[in-house]
Amino acid sequence: MSILIESYEHQVIERFLRYVKVDTQSDPSSLTQPSTEKQKELGKILVEELLVLGLSDAHMDEYGYVYATLENNTSEDNIPVICFCSHMDTSPDCSGKDVKPIVHYNYQGQDLILPDDNGQVITKSNHPDLTNQYGNDIITASGTTLLGADNKAGLAAIMDAISLLIKHPEIKHGKIRLLFTPDEEIGRGVNKVDLKKLGADFGYTVDGETLGSIEDETFSxxxxxxxxxxxxxxxxxxxxxxxxxxxxxxxxxxxxxxxxxxxxxxxxxxxxxxxxxxxxxxxxxxxxxxxxxxxxxxxxxxxxxxxxxxxxxxxxxxxxxxxxxxxxxYRNMKQVLDEYPEVMNIGLKAIQQAGLTPIRRSIRGGTDGSRLSFMGLPCPNIFAGEHAFHGKQEWVSVQDMQHASITIINIARLWAERGEVS
The missing domain is CATH 3.30.70.360 (Alpha-Beta Plaits)
Known part of the structure; x- marks a missing residue:
């Protein structure tokens, strides 16, 4: 069964444009958790949106973590609980204040000159993945800040997927837990996470780059x-x-x-x-x-x-x-994920059933999933479409975010189907 982005009315662009306007830059010099209170402003927005969607347990704790549950809509009770996770903060390396996102509709390969600093030019030679984006809608910042696609693209994709699952109850899924974290960019993303409260069996961070990619290996x-x-x-x-x-x-x-x-x-x-x-x-x-x-x-x-x-x-x-x-x-999460091959297999199949060619990759970095895996929640990383993160030339494709949303839906559906036959 393939579910394609054309099948549903997405809201990923509206959500993304809303989220990036909230300054959520984390601060490595701060000793508080979260490191900046302004991260909680986005947390409040996400909680309110989840409550409107009907996730009645949605809340943010004192440390800035957002938790919520989409309940099982099948008659099966043996489906593993799956968590989808993204982080709310943006990098301290580049300003995230007063982000002005710009949508470049129907990209045709041209240089993207950012209007608030004409010296910031996004070109195909410097950003090779743009060669795969003809006809898509590209979002950039205006030239004086980062965009925040890392990781608000992941947030938007998850929220879009949850909204679509609620609107389409014919898509069967088990219990889904959401976890939105602060301070990932400064290495503290899971310092105060309550895994017992989360209660998930397996997880997927949505914080990757290239369309169709899934990552099961990080640096140590x-x-x-x-x-x-x-x-x-x-x-x-x-x-x-x-x-x-x-x-x-x-x-x-x-x-x-x-x-x-x-x-x-x-x-x-x-x-x-x-x-x-x-x-x-x-x-x-x-x-x-x-x-x-x-x-x-x-x-x-x-x-x-x-x-x-x-x-x-x-x-x-x-x-x-x-x-x-x-x-x-942190340590290379492959050490854990190799013990649970089904987590990756379902991720790869979900990408394929979104009409994409899966790309299995290693991350020259880390994610919340690195530490979550060693804490008992095996957690590979799937693409969100973010590119050139931590800088003023950061960009994301709307269609890539939509594909991420469909991949999330497919992961939930495939775990439910697995539960039905086990």
Whole structure:
């Protein structure tokens, strides 16, 4: 059975345009949960829309998580409970305030010049996926902010799918749980999630890029903090005495590999060591790194190489020292998902039955699904159509979001059919 986007009256564009106008940027320097109160403004909108749809238990908790249930509409009680999850926050890397979305109808391959900054031009050469978008409707921001398709495209697709399931009770499904999270962009998306309350057996995050893609593999990720203790002295009398921790930190960064193990020179399954922050004084400086690889063993090897670089530089400076602290962030969700092949098989079939060619991919990053999988909710990631995220040239196709909505419907339907024959 195939369900195509032409079969239903979608509301994904209306929802998306509404959601992106709400500033939900998260803040890594904040110690609160959620990191910014403004994320709750979108949470309130989503709760109200869910209540209007008839999901009477829809609510947002004190930490900014939105929960809701679409009840089973079959006579079967052995259908697994499926969760669909997207995050509400946008990246701290680019402003999400006063987003002005622009719909470029019936795209024909032209350059998209963003009107509030003519230097921001979206071209096919820089965005190859646009070659597959002829005739579609492309949404961009105006040139001074990100768009917020990451991950409001996922929110819109889920909400559209739930609305369509309610309008079309002939589509059978089991119990569906919705989870909308704050702070995913700063790595805290599931810190306070209540999985017992969620009560789902399997999940799907809707936070992927290319049409038809489904991802069952992420990086394994650690954060590493290197603290350097130098020797301070009055700069007027520092000859032979001062050993600046700032300059030592700079030497460490300069000594990192340049032709490998960096984001600028890696792709595919290659990992990296990436300095993301440096701060300090002559006496003490700190470098924060993120370390990534698809293999846990290689991740550890990269951290050993990083420490070897630090030691080699520090050893040139008598009376100076360092400390290195590793903090686990998330692990490759494939380690869990391989134990539940049916979750991926249904996802692949759902994409195919939406009239698409499934693309099985790995993510050079992480999603809420990475940590949810290790917390007991196996959770691959399906496409939402978002592209060039975290920047001013972010864009999304309306038709790709509609396909994501149909894929969600198909996933729910296929799990119900599986329950009927089990």
């Amino acid at each position: 990720a650690d954060g590493v903090v290197v603290t350097i203790d130098g020797v301070s002295a009055h700069p007027g009398f520092a000859k032979g005495k001062m050993k600046s921790a700032i300059k030592i930190a700079a030497e460490i960064i300069e000594a990192l590999p340049k032709d490998r193990l960096s984001p600028e020179t890696t792709a595919g399954k290659e990992g990296f060591i990436h300095p993301v922050s440096i701060s300090g004084t002559v006496e003490q400086a700190t470098i924060e790194f993120i370390v990534r690889d698809f293999s846990d063993a290689l991740l550890e090897r990269h951290e050993q190489e990083l420490e070897a670089v630090v030691m080699r530089v520090i050893n040139q400076y008598p009376n100076c020292s360092y400390s290195l602290k590793v903090q686990e962030q």
